[in-house]
Amino acid sequence: MINFELPKSLKNLQNMTHQLAEQGFRPISRKYDRIEHGDTPAELKPLAQMIAAGRPRGGGKSEKADADPEAVKNGSNLMGIVSVEEMCWGDTGLMLSLPASGLGNAAIQAVGTAEQKEQYGKLYCAMAITEPGAGSDSAAISTTARRDGDEWVLNGEKIYCTGGQRCDAVVVWATLDKSLGKAAIKSFIVPRDNPGMQLARVEDKMGLRISDTAALSFTECRIPLDHVLGSAEIADTEAARKKAFGGVMQTFDNTRPMVAAMALGVARAALETTTEILEKEGVKADFSKTPYNSSAIELELYxxxxxxxxxxxxxxxxxxxxxxxxxxSKEASMCKAKAGRMGNDVTLKCVALCGELGYSERYLLEKLARDSKIIDIFEGTQQIQQLIVARHLLGLSSRELK
Incomplete structure (x- = not known):
């Protein structure tokens, strides 16, 4: 039986995170949009503690699900979607700046050992994948990792690393043997204070200005042997290598819906603000009229x-x-593609509907429009998501459909 209603536990989480966004993020949103490259906002530390305290134990599974393995589970992924949408209704950049909320944290929680989760789970961990010569093609990574005794040694350059300046550690994608392509790509945990990792620059951006985006360089960067995520072995058959890289990419099956949820929050915030502005001018979309009896603005809101x-x-x-x-994997790419495009469309249309009020800084509409653009780009561009979906629908590999 399909049920589109959220269970009570998730509605409680939704209400809690909405209050946090409304009372914690919205009042400082404009302030930190103007302070680019600043330190982590001091206001976020107690908010992060509140979020951690409010998370149900056991990954958010209900007692019924624990008692019956066949029962439907509403766990940590759906919890994350609900809370991310609400927080991004408040401010996406501030949400991304919360301690222990980095993309690297998701990777560690997905495939890390118990020791790695204990050591880095509560810290802010960024993710470094993109390179100057390897953007959307993760398999083209050229940053290298070689084993030297009881250590890994990393060399290379990463760009567009969200949280790379302020983070406590970075999950770095590197190859053990470039000649083997994607089969030799592994991810490694690198502490931010490691002398072999240097901050090259921090980017100036159109949106998400309080969330830093950094370029990092690695020169003979040495980390302990146990700082690799997952197996350090390279599979000896083509099928096993394909499966190994698929395991690495599974991180995105969890994080792409989270990015889609960012678009949901931004778009909903813009739509609610626009509705309030238009209602003051006597335009109210109450969904009671037929399309033929509605104004052009009402139809647009519908x-x-x-x-x-x-x-x-x-x-x-x-x-x-x-x-x-x-x-x-297919559904994760579908929702990311749909939500990313929708977020851009809704926020820009809301700016247009509100005219000068939408373009000015009197409301947050222009900021929401600026913030929305990157959501359609990072974590895999619109074009890449459509390509992934096409491969699934046609039953073709990445080599067969590029």
């Missing part, structure tokens, strides 16, 4: 609302599948 709901349902499905042990 369309934007429907697009937002469609993206939300796709995102919920991808997260629910992950919680219930179902392969969701």
């Amino acid at each position: 369309r934007l609302e429907a697009d937002l709901d469609a993206a939300r349902l796709m995102t919920y499905k991808a997260a629910w599948m992950a919680d219930n042990g179902q392969a969701n």
